[in-house]
Amino acid sequence: MNEVDKFRIAKDTLGEVKVPEDVYYGAQTQRAVNNFPISGLRLPFSFIKAQAIIKASAAAANKECGVLNAKKADCIIQAAEEIINGKWNEQFVVDVYQAGAGTSQNMNVNEVIASRAAEILGGKKGDFSLVHPNDDVNMSQSTNDTIPTAIHISIAGQLYETLYPAIDHLLEVLEEKEKEFHSVVKAGRTHLQDAVPIRLGSEFKGYKGAVLSVKNALKEAEKYLFDLGLGGNAVGTGINAHEKYAVLAIKEIAKRTKLPFTQSENTYMFMQNTNAAIRISGHLRELAVHLIKISSDLRLLSSGPRTGLAEITLPAVQPGSSIMPGKINPVILENLYMICSQVIGNDSCVTTAAIGSQLEINPMMPVIGYNVLQSITIISNGMNVFTDKCLKGISANKERIKEWLDQSLSLVTALNPHIGYEKAAALAKESFETGKTLKELLIEKKLFTPEEAERILDPNSMI
Template identity: 85%
Template sequence: MDKFRIARDTLGEVRVPEDAYYGAQTQRAVENFPISGLRLPFSFIKAQAIIKAGAAYANKECGVLDNQKAEGIIKAADEVIAGKWNEQFVVDAYQAGAGTSQNMNINEVLASRAAEILGGKRGDYSIVHPNDDVNMSQSTNDTIPTAIQVSVADQLHKTLYPALNKLLDVLEEKEKEFHGVIKAGRTHLQDAVPIRLGSEFKGYRGAIESVKHALEHTEASLYLLGLGGNAVGTGINAHKDYADLAIKEIAKRTGLPFSKSENTYAFMQNTNAAIRVSGHLKELAIHLIKISSDLRLLSSGPRTGLAELTLPAVQPGSSIMPGKINPVILENLYMICSQVIGNDTCVTTAAIGSQLEINPMMPVIGFNVLQSITILSNGIMIFTEKCLKEITANKKNIEAWLNQSLSLVTALNPHIGYEKAAALAKESFETGKILKDLLIEKKLFSPDEAERILDPKSMI
């Protein structure tokens, strides 16, 4: 039988698991919001702990928090940052507005653990209090948006940018590898003038580079923090030097250039930085869907499709058709990107929910942006390593499709005009004869001239 202890808050007594570091307010949230079983990720919890450590340091330096209490809180926060107490963060991602439950979850955990560090018992708030000490000079309203921006900036650098850099490197390698392969271009899924296979991959690289640059530009908005604004932006109950000291400590701990926002009211009324990042993640997802869809189409077959590319076989593709290999990595990437686009819609809708001095929907905004970064980072790395690196060109099929392409007729425009060239294209389609043979048959050009004019290399 599970053992419990009695915890108390301003509403009365609550039964809490005996081994829990959290207290009454967290337990109420667990009971009130049994929604999804999903939690805000460790990156967010870590950011919260960094903020609480920074706050304790700043309050100590300002002379408003006892040195011993501050050191206890900081040591407890360092343990959370190291991942020691992950199981203690139990509030559902879909929780009370603004993240009050999430803020109290870490306040209670740190208070209990700090009490132990200082020689007391967990849950003994007479030693370190979650509101009076851990949450000193703070509010949910400024710490939760700060945690969103700290965790998002951290994850961009630790997971997404490395994945994008690897992807860009391999795209450039493929661009060079396939530079000499000339193939039929296609627009509207119909024959178009020739293009280098390497140029198609150059297009993919350019799209990814563009959105990475946009993310890096938007990153600057993540570094402006309204910590110290407290409940509504006025900084009530906070020492005048608190915000600068706390943010400086956050910057030191993360190695990222966080600084104080000049407008704490705007910071707390809106989630601009998260909205912008989410929008660029959606754009990245759109580009990746395009790339994955192209590669699926170009590798379709192997006998009844285009089969210009060959993908690495990573697993059997059918439970009924022996020998079938499906583009599973590309399908996986498409599904990931679909989720990211949905996440951005959620972020947009939640951002609209901002009213007066605060956005009550912040937890779901943080959850979705961080989930998008996580699944994109993982999906891109898997795509790059298990698919893109091993793609090969099926030169035999590429040449066959190129020779049959009706759009080679475009090269005839300067010689016989658009209308005559269109008539030849129509005849080629209806008879099945290739253009070069028709030109020679109709004595429009000599074999050498026809070969020279319709040489795909002259068209790129």
């Protein structure tokens, strides 16, 4: 096969373009491929699926409104449903860092659906005389309302398909650990210095509460995702769309996704801003911060095994060193920290891109959608790996915990009501300097009987 046979000639308003003969997309997609060879990154399937849901819903609405030929509409819907079901993924080739607002992304989907619909009608791929990507597939739409709609649909879908299940799984195991370690009393630490006793289970209860607070915030924020401005078209006015189109299309989207999408009361706000994505990204950043705290705590508590705190033991999942035999590192916790660092960075990107909104549109929408969706994917996977490969298998080193607790000078806090802060502080200092325990000093100085000293300094009475 010679070079000429490998291509077909596609046309758009700028002229002719060589397109690989076996692809479904056309000239505008190929121009984007040629113009933006930036990263090799593509918007994920969840976003492509959302775009196809929009195209199928739009065709159904336009058919019902009587503005789109029924036969064409049915072929467009069939082609879109093939994409929804995971077919033709290799046809979506536009780089994440592409033309502003996602025009290339929108046209990539329009062209693939039009080309495939032409095949269904008995024509050849690329024959846009049968089904046109702009006039038919993109009817009543614009990049400016479909791309933010796809962002909302894809993010909402990923919340329910991946993020919430991962959070719930983590919360379930954190609660199990809270109960398992309830009876284990240990030295507390503030500023990485000795503090009053705490239950090991209570530390895990704190972790659970932090994660749950983010889930509750996400559930509150998700309602903004369900607000769709589809039908606003180019600038929010709904130009070239049937008056019933938006309601019918959004109703179809809700039916297909089984999520409560409704029509926005303010299409201008919807298209000028990316409020919902900003909110979700911010909460993902907050979740990342809490997970970093948890991972850092568990690395400290498991440090050692001979020269660190060693209050807990982590499951061993792989050798930790290429030079030190027998070394086991907290690799799952380190992995989680790296993931969360990326999520925090993604939020910075989303925030910066959101600032790029000007007048009627935010041209930076593709990178906003990509980063939020990536954050959901990696933090969900990270939580599942952490929960299953680390958290479930954590055990308490009770002997080491008791050893540290007995040596903790902060037990002296229990003496405040009996001898006052200053005398208690002096005893703590003397204990540190002499190496004698607080109990020994209390009895030696005849401040309390052995029984009284035992009762007052009992860690169980301090929690």
